[in-house]
Amino acid sequence: MSENIACSHCHLEFNPSVMIHEGEHYFCCNGCQGVFHLLNEEGLNSFYEKAGNVTLNPPTQQYEDSSNFNSPAFYERFVKINKDGFSEVALIIEGIHCSACVWLNEKALHKMDGVIEANINFTNNKAVIAWADDIVKLSNIIDMIRAIGYNAYPYDASLQEAHANKERKEYYLRMAVAIFASMNIMWIAVAQYAGYFSGITQDIKTILNIAEGILATPVLFYSGWIFYRGAYYGIRNRTINMDTLVATGSSLTYLYSIYITLAQRGEAYFDSVSMIITFVLVGKFLEVLSKKSAADTLDVITKHIPSEVNIVKDSRIVACKLNDVCVGDIVVVATGERVLLDGEIIKGSGSFDESNLTGESDPIYKQLGDSVISGTTSIDADVHFRATKDFQHSTLSNLVALLESAINKKPKIQLMANKLSEYFSSVILSFAFLTFLFWYLSAHDFETSFMVAISVIIIACPCALALATPVATLVGLSLGASRGILFKEAAHLETMAKIDTLVLDKTGTITIGKPKVYQEHIYSEFDKRILYSLVKSSNHPVACGIAEYILQESKDDDSILFDTFKQIPACGIEATLKEKKILGGNLKLMKQNSIYIDFVSDNTLFYYAIDEKVVAIYELSDKMKEGAKEIVARLSSKGITTIMLTGDNEHTAKKVALAVGIENFLYEQTPQEKSDFITKLHEEGKRVVMVGDGVNDILALSCADIGIAMGNGSDVAVEVGDVVLLNDSLKSLEDAFKISQTTYTLIKQNIYISLFYNALTIPLAMSGFVIPLVAAISMSVSSLLVVGNSMRIRLQWNKK
Amino acid sequence: MDNWVIAMMLGASIFLGAVALFAFLWAIKNGQFDDEEKFLNAAKFDGQDELNDAINQERKKKELKRNYKPE
Known part of the structure; x- marks a missing residue:
């Protein structure tokens, strides 16, 4: 055996005997050779120098026209x-x-x-x-x-992703300006405050005020534009929001400070203007940072649908655009291909994986006259079928259309901080107005009364309140991410903490979703490599389970070439090797070959026979995930009702539900029924988390308050889910609940801290006791308290 | 006199800071920070060929712009 040589284009290594040899170059395939020559002709061969030893994908795929x-x-x-x-x-x-x-x-x-x-x-x-x-x-x-x-x-x-990027960029720009100006204002303010205590001439004070004023102007009108815009929309909808408070507070303070500067007496508050805008802007930016969009999700789903199918026309197989296929056309589906149209088989037979639609984990055998459904995948079937519906009316496009409407109708629980800020803003604004009236009417001059009223707004300005939610959720998000739990939007943390119903899918969520060897019965010694080669050539889930099991045991993946080899649909595999007849499959295959065996089990059985004698039996079953029972018990002790939905039959559903300890379960559910069930729960006023992994769950995932997808599930489910559990375990489901609840508690604490601070300082401000230094310091301290409190999430977790 | 020195120093430093800020804003708007990996790798591929390519590309764009009349 000579040593392997790397292909000159893709750098994958192969035995030189199978490679294309050309001068000093070796190629693994025509595709690589073609690209290599093209690059040389175009003068782009310095690519190989730049790429170094990176291996590439050989360009062997055939693409549509x-x-x-x-x-x-x-x-x-x-x-x-x-x-x-x-x-x-x-x-x-x-x-x-x-x-x-x-x-x-x-x-x-x-x-x-x-x-x-x-x-x-x-x-x-x-x-x-x-x-x-x-x-x-x-x-x-x-x-x-x-x-x-x-x-x-x-x-x-x-699409919205590009839109979101643009919005993010806009925030970067505004924040850059705000932070730059605020930092400069701060060092000027140091001089101001020092002068306040140690004495400062009015001239110098005016110079400093003017410098601050110049710096504060872009902060208010460029960076703060967002708040003016928000306030304007708020007023148009007749609501007072946080933006209204920030906008009025900062503009009044700004105008007042300009007046002070020009009049050359009193204290200007330009530093407060820029601080408020900067802090609240950062809080807002943190919210914008974590938003996902529904439109992009749909794009990913349609991307998964190929645009062409093969049909038979004039006894030849030709490619045809999906939308051009008419009812009655004969569509060809080869092994491993996805069925894109509904129809009735007219030639051939084989097994189909319908788990996308039904959740049923076992493949379904179909033959002449049976109907095939779009969205399913052929496992070993090579069939021709007559289309009974065009693509627009197929099951698959119905599913996409349903999904589209479900995503747009997703319920949103109003978030605590938003609700609160409405009341808060109107209360503060009226307090300020009343303070002004009171001072003015009790025989103070206009200037003093105005200043006191403004100090109320400044001191109440919701820096801490604006940071309360975003900082806590950000810490929660990063904590989740480090544990393989991806919350796609910050708001999901808060929503999830309010959940009272948990709906679980069975296959792939509670169970692993693939049959695993549960027990091995060997009756006489045999070469395991032969069995491995036999099962490896099939992609039936049972065969895959056995292949995985043997590989785990021996770690030897050499294959043996059989003399003859035949897959028998819905039965198993038949092969010959050195005059020996080898059979691997189910009981039906054994019976066909007149092998009779007496073995009873609840599980799926795989028989392996050499020369009409059974040498081994494998018992396979879909195993429960680790700790499923304990986790379900712990969650229900927290008052969360757990329900299981499955597309499988009653028998399997009951077995799993009993083993896990779930009392409520529904079986033989179609995707539509699953999502209807969740809508029904909504109508009863429940807040629902749906956990699933397959395409059959996506409707339900998208209409639940929170859809949680398993990371190993189908791409589409991961895309639709609001939360993704990267390591697929139920333990991280529990962690997700814990993280969201801890975060929610902290959000509440943060809001209390900032409200408590306001309750303390607003009366002081209303009675006119607040000097600028106190206002500035207390504002920073409350913000720091909120940020520091949020960091405690990590500490709490590390302790556990 | 003192006042004048303070005003001038404030003015000069804010002006210099503002110049840097505008350069930064221009870079953000220009998309220079959109792709951090390419941004870092650009140093590796910097050379005569790249400059020639960039100039060719610009020339091509100019020429096409002159002749190109979208309907």
Whole structure:
């Protein structure tokens, strides 16, 4: 055996005997060879130097025809005209591994005539490409990307994600200005306060005031613009919100300080203006930072649906656009492919995985005349079926449409801080007004009364209140993330703390979701490698379970080539090796080969026979996840009702529910029924968490108050879920509850701290005892208290 | 005299700070911080070829802009 050699393009290592040899170069496949020559011709071969030893994906995939990208419908949806009049599209490039890949894609596109700009973001693999449409077409650009071994698909950049990024950027800009100005104002304020105690001439004071005023102006009108905007919308909707308070408070203080500066007496409060704006802006930014959008979720779902299917036309198999398939067309589904249309089998037979739709973990065997449902996947079936519905009316597109409406109708529990700030703002504003009236009427001059009223607003200004929720949730979010629990939005923490009903899916949530070998009965010695090679060639879940079990035991994954090999649908596998007949499968297969065996078990059984003699029996069952029973018991002791929903039959459902200790369970639930059930719970006034992992759960996940997805579940479920448990364990489900409850307690504490501070200082301010120094210090102290209190979440967790 | 010195120093330092701030704002707006990885890797790929490529790209854009008339 000679040593393996790395392919000159993709750097994957292979035995030289199977590689394409060309001069000093070796290639693993034609695809790599093609790309290598293309790069050399285009003068881009410095790519290999830049990429170093990074291994790439060999470009062997076949893609659908790129002329799709030139269709008017596609252009209308994805292609924009930019301000220079060029066409522009946003793409996601697949297969980018390193910065050299980014370099290669950009340079290759730059070399094309008519491409004006190609800018690829390495962090998220998104590209913006601008081109002159009369010189090249989008399909040429896509072809180029594919030719150099990558793939690209479009995404709609006008979606909310792009919108959110823009909003975030706007906040960065405003915060940069606010922080810069506030820091400068602070050091000027040090001089002011020192002068307040040790004496300062009015001239110097005016100079400092003017400097502060200049710095405070952009903070109020640029950074603080957000609050003016918020206050304006609030007034239009006839509500007084936090923005109203911040906007009026800071503008009044600003105007008053300008008057003081010009009149050259008294104390100016420019430092308070910029501090308030900066603090509240940071609080707001923290909220904006953690928001997810529904629209992007849908985009991911539709991306998973291929746009073409194979149909039989004039006794030839041709590719056809999904939307062009008519009722009555004959659709071809090969092994491992997804069924995209509903229909009736007219040729062939095999097993289908329907767990996407039903949650049933066992594959279902279908033959001539049976109906196939869109959204299911063929495991070993190679069939032709006649479409009974077009794509618009198929089960799959119904599911997508339902999901769309469910995501838009997601319930939102009003958050505590928002509710509170409404009352708070109106109370403070009326207090300030009353203070002014009282002072003015009790024979003080206008200036004094106005100053006292303003000090009420300044001291009450909700810096601490604005930080109370965001800081606590941020600490909660990072605590969750470090434990593999991703809360997609900060608000979910608060919502989850108010939950009273927990709905669990069975397969993949309570149980592992795949059959595992539970017990092995060996009747006579045999070569395990043969059995391993036999089961490895099938992707039936039972076979996979056994393959995994043997691999765990022997750690030897050499395969043996059989002389003959045949998969028998719904039965098992039949093979011959050196004149020996090898059978592996279920009881039906044994009976067909007239092997009779007496073995009774509740579990799924796999028989392995050599020369018509059973040598081993494997018992398989879907195992419960670790600690399932204890965790369910602990959660229900906290007053959370637990309900199990499953698409499986009554027998299996009952067995699992009993084992875990769940009293309420529903079986044979379709995705629609699951989500209806959750809507019903909502109508009863319950707040529901749904935990699931499969495509059959996504409707329910999206209509629950909080949908929790298992990280190993389908991509779509992970996308739809509000919380993702990365390590799939029920322990982290419990942790998620704990984190959300701890965070919620802290939010409440923070709000009490800031309200207590206000209750203490507002009467002082109303009676005119507050000097500027006290106002500034107390404002910072209360904010620090709130931030420090939030950090306690970590301490509490470390103690446990 | 004292007052004048303080005013001037305040003015000068705020002005210098503001220049830096505007440079920073320009960089944010320009998207220079959008992609932290590329930003850091750019140093690796800096060379004559890159400059030539950038100039070519700009020239191409200018030429096309002159001739290009979107309907």
